[in-house]
Amino acid sequence: MRRWTSLPGGVKFLLGIAALFLVLFIANSTLNRYVLHVITLIGIYSVATTSLNLTNGYTGLFSLGHAGFMAVGAYVATLLTFPVRLRIAYNLPLLPSFLGGPEYQWPFLPALIVGGIVAAIAALFVGAPVLRLRGHYLSVASLGFMVIITTLAKGLKDLTRGAAGIQAIPRYTNIWWVYAWLVVTIYVIWRLLNSSYGRAMLAIRESETAAQSQGIHPMRYKLLSFVIGAFFAGIAGGLYAHFARSIRPYEFSFYMTFHIVIMLIIGGAGTLLGPTVGAAIVIALKYVLKPVEEGLGIYGLVEIIYALMLIGVMLWRPEGIAGGVNPLKFLMPKRKGGS
Amino acid sequence: MEREALLRVEGLSKAFGGLWAVRDYRLSLPEGVIYGLIGPNGAGKTTIFNLITGFLKPTGGKIIFAGVDITGWRPDRIAHLGIARTFQILQLYRSLSVEMNLMIAHHKHTRYGLFPALAGLPGYRRQEREVRERVAELLELFGLQEYRRARAGTLPYGLQRKLDIACALATEPRLLLLDEPSCGMNPREAEELAGLIREVKERFSLTLIVVEHRMPFIMGLAERIQVLDHGGLIAEGTPEEVRSDPKVIEAYLGVEDAVA
Numbered sequence: 253m254r255r256w257t258s259l260p261g262g263v264k265f266l267l268g269i270a271a272l273f274l275v276l277f278i279a280n281s282t283l284n285r286y287v288l289h290v291i292t293l294i295g296i297y298s299v300a301t302t303s304l305n306l307t308n309g310y311t312g313l314f315s316l317g318h319a320g321f322m323a324v325g326a327y328v329a330t331l332l333t334f335p336v337r338l339r340i341a342y343n344l345p346l347l348p349s350f351l352g353g354p355e356y357q358w359p360f361l362p363a364l365i366v367g368g369i370v371a372a373i374a375a376l377f378v379g380a381p382v383l384r385l386r387g388h389y390l391s392v393a394s395l396g397f398m399v400i401i402t403t404l405a406k407g408l409k410d411l412t413r414g415a416a417g418i419q420a421i422p423r424y425t426n427i428w429w430v431y432a433w434l435v436v437t438i439y440v441i442w443r444l445l446n447s448s449y450g451r452a453m454l455a456i457r458e459s460e461t462a463a464q465s466q467g468i469h470p471m472r473y474k475l476l477s478f479v480i481g482a483f484f485a486g487i488a489g490g491l492y493a494h495f496a497r498s499i500r501p502y503e504f505s506f507y508m509t510f511h512i513v514i515m516l517i518i519g520g521a522g523t524l525l526g527p528t529v530g531a532a533i534v535i536a537l538k539y540v541l542k543p544v545e546e547g548l549g550i551y552g553l554v555e556i557i558y559a560l561m562l563i564g565v566m567l568w569r570p571e572g573i574a575g576g577v578n579p580l581k582f583l584m585p586k587r588k589g590g591s
Numbered sequence: 592m593e594r595e596a597l598l599r600v601e602g603l604s605k606a607f608g609g610l611w612a613v614r615d616y617r618l619s620l621p622e623g624v625i626y627g628l629i630g631p632n633g634a635g636k637t638t639i640f641n642l643i644t645g646f647l648k649p650t651g652g653k654i655i656f657a658g659v660d661i662t663g664w665r666p667d668r669i670a671h672l673g674i675a676r677t678f679q680i681l682q683l684y685r686s687l688s689v690e691m692n693l694m695i696a697h698h699k700h701t702r703y704g705l706f707p708a709l710a711g712l713p714g715y716r717r718q719e720r721e722v723r724e725r726v727a728e729l730l731e732l733f734g735l736q737e738y739r740r741a742r743a744g745t746l747p748y749g750l751q752r753k754l755d756i757a758c759a760l761a762t763e764p765r766l767l768l769l770d771e772p773s774c775g776m777n778p779r780e781a782e783e784l785a786g787l788i789r790e791v792k793e794r795f796s797l798t799l800i801v802v803e804h805r806m807p808f809i810m811g812l813a814e815r816i817q818v819l820d821h822g823g824l825i826a827e828g829t830p831e832e833v834r835s836d837p838k839v840i841e842a843y844l845g846v847e848d849a850v851a
């Protein structure tokens with residue numbers, strides 16, 4: 253009998269998908285709605301964290317702007333799928349003719365994809381200046397981008413209803429949509445890593461100097477990684493909007509960004525499944541501890557535990573539970589010499 | 592010596608603030624030779640490598656490689672044209688496997704687009720297979736097969752040096768610049784390395800410039816040697832000529848162990 257590890261990657265991937273959907277199918281028919289709600293949410297955050305992993309884990313660009321791309325995807329997808337008869341009641345614009353005209357309501361899948369594409373385009377424009385920075389300069393600049401996006405979402409009242417947010421979004425997102433997208437996200441990153449494109453990203457993380465001397469143009473691959481990451485962040489945003497059924501600008505802000513960053517660090521940056529592990533732990537913990545929090549009347553307990561977990565992981569297992577790379581290495585003091 | 596020069600450098604200069612790190616450096620490097628570049632610490636040897644490979648922009652002068660003026664080009668474009676280098680301070684992908692280091696180094700030999708790679712199309716598969724074959728060859732040539740799965744940063748120092756040279760060769764250069772390749776090796780390892788350098792030079796029909804501190808190593812390896820001091824050339828010739836040049840002896844006086 254062949255050992256599991258000796259199987260070709262493609263076979264392992266297909267078996268993994270089959271197993272995942274079998275488990276989901278069993279879960280879907282046996283578990284209650286509350287648990288399924290949590291499982292779906294884990295899937296959405298897994299897509300977001302996996303896409304963050306491409307830039308922060310594999311390419312070594314510690315971006316904190318990810319929630320901004322999720323916001324772009326969420327708002328764009330929502331504006332496309334929003335029911336025509338509710339648009340006037342909610343003061344939302346009717347679609348212009350090049351998007352199908354005022355009577356047209358987009359189906360979910362193309363709306364999600366367009367949301368992802370717009371997020372990717374935003375990444376292209378933001379990335380060109382921001383990715384010239386390194387280390388914590390890049391982190392802070394990308395955080396600035398996120399603040400700009402939330403401010404725009406608040407300010408463009410005709411388009412987004414400002415701080416009031418958009419409610420009554422149709423609930424299209426379900427467990428199948430979410431996990432299908434998670435599989436697509438992981439597939440794309442897995443294929444990428446098995447090509448010269450992904451290898452160039454790893455090279456940039458490890459040594460930009462060596463990468464350049466071997467014919468790799470760092471900016472090109474940094475942008476590619478940022479844009480692909482933003483696309484899937486946009487997808488995650490669209491899935492989130494059609495799951496939560498309401499979006500407000502502040503939801504895609506510091507809290508969201510640090511949430512997915514914590515998931516990435518706890519799960520394991522620079523590994524294929526670490527982000528999913530991190531998302532599962534962080535979200536499951538939140539729902540397990542919620543009754544405890546309410547029972548004891550200590551609100552904020554969950555956040556304190558997140559913070560302690562983060563500190564613990566950074567101290568004792570900086571490469572995360574799944575064992576990847578330390579994504580915060582750029583904050584550590586520099587080693588002397590080359591050995 | 593009447594062949595067309597593979598690399599021609601004219602009046603190359605680099606100033607950092609008011610300090611001339613390199614001043615009026617010139618070189619006419621015929622194809623298929625090993626040149627040595629020596630000089631006391633701070634003489635500007637590594638700066639010259641950085642200028643030739645595009646990591647620094649020259650203050651003045653011209654660099655012509657294979658008939659193309661590459662002065663001021665980006666490092667990755669110069670690498671594509673066929674100049675590879677190693678670094679005195681090793682620049683390996685430390686947390687990646689030895690095999691992965693070599694695969695990355697083959698970057699410029701893959702030509703497939705992003706979508707063929709994502710879909711696993713035949714063109715992508717064929718090129719990836721070729722890369723794997725080349726990596727296997729290099730692993731064997733450098734005796735690194737048993738370490739192929741080891742993280743590069745965990746290798747003994749001598750093997751890291753070897754891996755660095757193997758990675759440079761993976762780009763299939765016409766000109767290879769080695770910056771202190773025997774640094775950190777014991778005399779026996781250095782001797783082996785000299786043999787390996789000669790072997791790969793023949794096998795890959797390379798032209799080399801080697802910066803070295805270890806005098807017996809470079810005297811035995813290079814056909815011609817240039818001597819730098821304070822950013823300027825003070826001597827050039829065969830190892831014997833350079834060894835007996837009074838200016839060279841003077842430049843090295845007081846520098847401990849430099850002439851071993």
